[in-house]
Each structure stands twice: as structure tokens, then as C-alpha cells.
Amino acid sequence: MKKVIIIGASYAGLYAAKELSKNKNIEILLFDKNDYHYMQVEAYGFVATKYDTSEVTISINNFVQKLNSNITFYKKEIHSFDSKTNTITTIEKKTFNYDYLIIATGSLTNFPIQVPNIQKYSTGIKTLQRATQVNKMYLDILEKINMSSSDIEEYNIVIGGAGLSGVEIAAEMSTVFKNKNISKINISIVDGMNTVLPNMNERLVSECQKRLKELGIQIYLGSFIKDVDEKNIYLANDTQIKYDYFIFTGGIKAITIDSQKDYEVNKLNQYITDDYLHLKGEDNIFVVGDVAEVTYNNKYFAPTAQLAISAGHYVASYIQKEINNSQYNIMDTFKPKLKGTLISLGGNYAIGLLFNKYFAKGFFIHMLKHFVTKLHRNALS
Structure with a gap:
């Protein structure tokens, strides 16, 4: 049985875990320092008291319990990883080995260093x-x-x-x-x-x-x-x-992890990846979500929950096909497919660009955004 370790219960990490859990021949270890997933895309409603804490968080334990028994959650912070030994180490210095590693550690607010205060x-x-x-x-x-x-x-x-x-x-x-x-x-x-x-x-x-x-x-x-x-x-x-x-x-600053090798990062501290979302130079380490620099046809894609979810699905499918030796069904490179943009602008009003083509606004877009959020919550709850 192959072992996949996922570091980070972000959108990308959770969707990768859910997809991988469908394969009972894969053992999945999910690590995060918190026992909840914070739906940061709904922060606007939470800080303005429109939503309470329960509406912007998802219990990771509940998420795991509803999946197959081949996934284990560890509420632990990861200190480092070593691609030579295929291991990760927690801050308590406990070591776990992997066959595949998915880094989905997300990001923090990028406070500009030129403004020290x-x-x-x-x-x-x-x-x-x-x-x-x-x-x-x-x-x-x-x-x-x-x-x-x-x-x-x-x-x-x-x-x-x-x-x-x-x-x-x-x-x-x-x-x-x-x-x-x-x-x-x-x-x-x-x-x-x-x-x-x-x-x-x-x-x-x-x-x-x-x-x-x-x-x-x-x-x-x-x-x-x-x-x-x-x-x-x-x-x-x-x-x-x-x-x-x-x-x-x-803006954001990606959360990287200490490692035995120096890996290339961009100005947002995002790991540089190849066309298959491998960490550059590694065949069994993938990077997804805010912590990954995603480019396609020389175009940089800014981090979004939609992009993270797509990347999580892609990497999980890639790993499963490789484990199953699908030599005649090799994965295509990762192609970001964004369905559009929905922006809440107060109360029951929102604007959107559907399928990156059709502009719309008003109550309908507000309800559509609410529906999409509910779909993701149901998928992770």
C-alpha cells in the first residue's frame, strides 16, 4: 500500500484527500496544526458579523470520519521535509515516511517589509x-x-x-x-x-x-x-x-516548510512547480493551493479557492494513475480551468463574470455565490 502525506488542511489539501480516499489501496496521512478548516473566502461576512464561527469553519475530524478508513488526521505542525529520505518531521521531532508528499500549507497576509510599522x-x-x-x-x-x-x-x-x-x-x-x-x-x-x-x-x-x-x-x-x-x-x-x-x-505570502534542499520560490514565497504541479526537481512531491506558483502558457494565475480545489483534484488523480501504472493514460499537464468570478458587495448584492465571459450583477449573483459556497461546505462536511 502506497502512503500519501498531505501537509495542510486547506481547500487544496482537503479536496486532494477526499479524492485520494476513494482508493482503498492508498494510505493517507493529513497534517495540520489546527483541527478546523477556515473558509477564508467567507471572511467578509464573518468580520462584519453576517456569519458566526461555525459558518466559516469545518471540523477536520468530522471531514475525515465521513471518508474511508484509509485516512488519518494528525493535529500536528510540520517542521521540515526531506526528499532524500522521503520523510517529514513534526515540531515535536516525530518522523513519518511517505511515498508521495502533497504540500498544501496555504498563505498568510503579506505585510510589506518596506513599511515596518x-x-x-x-x-x-x-x-x-x-x-x-x-x-x-x-x-x-x-x-x-x-x-x-x-x-x-x-x-x-x-x-x-x-x-x-x-x-x-x-x-x-x-x-x-x-x-x-x-x-x-x-x-x-x-x-x-x-x-x-x-x-x-x-x-x-x-x-x-x-x-x-x-x-x-x-x-x-x-x-x-x-x-x-x-x-x-x-x-x-x-x-x-x-x-x-x-x-x-x-496580498499573500506563502507558507513554505524547512527542507534539506533549497527550493526555488517567487516573490510571494510560492514554490516553483513544473507543468504537473511537482515541486521543481522532485517526482513524488506536489505543491497545491496558495503555496504553489501556477503558470500556464506563460500566464501567472493568482491564488484562489477555485484554483486550489482544481489543483487538489488534479494532483490526487495524477498520483492514483501513477500508482495504478496507467502507462497508456498519462495525465495531461495541469490546465487551470476557472468557471468565473463571484464578488459579494454588501447585503444581497454581488457581481460576477460567469465562465469568464458573461457579466451579471444583483441578487441572482448573490444567491449563486451563496449556492457555490454551500456546495463546497457540503462537500467538506
Whole structure:
């Protein structure tokens, strides 16, 4: 029986485990330092109190119990791996051997090193612990409002990053305040790029910017953050933004693992992979999800849950075919097939690009996004 070790209960890791578990001739060992999977794509609703913790987490133990008995979950953090001995080592220095290794460790918020104070004064949302801090801040504001007969004094929430997470959080928070007729809570978005949703379809960008303005969100674009102190954010164009709470969503930094060899990584700390998602230079080690650099036809694909799920399925199929000696059914290279983009912009309003071609907006897209999320939850619960 071949043994496959998966490091990381991310979207990619869990979907790979589920696919591999269908083959009873494969032993699967799944490792993660947490006993839950955090659905970070739903962070916008969690931090704005739309969802509670149970709605953005999935129990890994429950996930494993519903699969075949050939999978074992270890709540352990992995310290290193060794491709020469085909072993991984936990932080407690316990060693496990593998025939195949899948690295699916995900990513954390990428605080820019050129702004040394940004991590000190801001909060990310890439982990449940960090998102819970934002959730608590938001609940505290709402409680103060409910306890007072009049509006609370002016409060400024600034979100660094106008990508998916940034615009979704800003829109959801603003919608709640707008529905409560709260006028002195100011929400702003800051991004060094010249547009919201950088590098996305022009129709999504235009509609997103229109929606944010309708919600009264102040948008600062085209100038990067150069410094932060406990009350102000300073932009490179000398704009100064006052804040009471600073949420930073501006990019990711992949979580790599110590190893006996130095492996090539890109500027986001993502492992470089080949066309089959092998770790470069290794035949039995695969990298999937946020921790992998995925390119196709010389185009880089930004990390998304959709891409991670697709990669998890692909790698699991590749391993099974190789184990089964399917010499006449060799896997094609990994071809990212994205079905589109769905973006929640507060309340029951969302925008989307279906099959990367058809633009749509409104309640229907909101319901479609909710349906897709429910499908993934059911698949992992």
C-alpha cells in the first residue's frame, strides 16, 4: 500500500484527500496544526458579523470520519521535509515516511517589509484568530451604537488593499452601517494600484467602483503606503489618512516548510512547480493551493479557492494513475480551468463574470455565490 502525506488542511489539501480516499489501496496521512478548516473566502461576512464561527469553519475530524478508513488526521505542525529520505518531521521531532508528499500549507497576509510599522498597527484576516479580532472590533462598535440613544462619535475604519477581500469587507461593513442609518462610521480603502480589483475584468472593476461609491466608501488609489503610526496612515503622495482601526488585506505570502534542499520560490514565497504541479526537481512531491506558483502558457494565475480545489483534484488523480501504472493514460499537464468570478458587495448584492465571459450583477449573483459556497461546505462536511 502506497502512503500519501498531505501537509495542510486547506481547500487544496482537503479536496486532494477526499479524492485520494476513494482508493482503498492508498494510505493517507493529513497534517495540520489546527483541527478546523477556515473558509477564508467567507471572511467578509464573518468580520462584519453576517456569519458566526461555525459558518466559516469545518471540523477536520468530522471531514475525515465521513471518508474511508484509509485516512488519518494528525493535529500536528510540520517542521521540515526531506526528499532524500522521503520523510517529514513534526515540531515535536516525530518522523513519518511517505511515498508521495502533497504540500498544501496555504498563505498568510503579506505585510510589506518596506513599511515596518504596518504589521504592528494593522490586522489581517488570513487566519481565524486574526479575523476574530476584526469581528470583535465590529461587534464592539455595534454594541456601543445600540447602547446609545444617539450616534457614536466618528470612527474611521481603513482597509489596505482593494483586491477581492478588501472590497468585499468594505462593502459588507458599509452596508450594515448604512442599513442602521449610522453616518459617523467612515470606511476607506487604500491601494497603490490605480484601480480596485487590479488585473480583473474591466466590467467587474467598473461596477465594483460604482457600488463602493454608492455605499459612501472613500477610495484612495495610485499611491502606496509609506508609513503608519497608531493614528495615521501616510501615503507616498503625502496624503494622510486618519484611522481608528486598520485592516490589511494587501496580498499573500506563502507558507513554505524547512527542507534539506533549497527550493526555488517567487516573490510571494510560492514554490516553483513544473507543468504537473511537482515541486521543481522532485517526482513524488506536489505543491497545491496558495503555496504553489501556477503558470500556464506563460500566464501567472493568482491564488484562489477555485484554483486550489482544481489543483487538489488534479494532483490526487495524477498520483492514483501513477500508482495504478496507467502507462497508456498519462495525465495531461495541469490546465487551470476557472468557471468565473463571484464578488459579494454588501447585503444581497454581488457581481460576477460567469465562465469568464458573461457579466451579471444583483441578487441572482448573490444567491449563486451563496449556492457555490454551500456546495463546497457540503462537500467538506
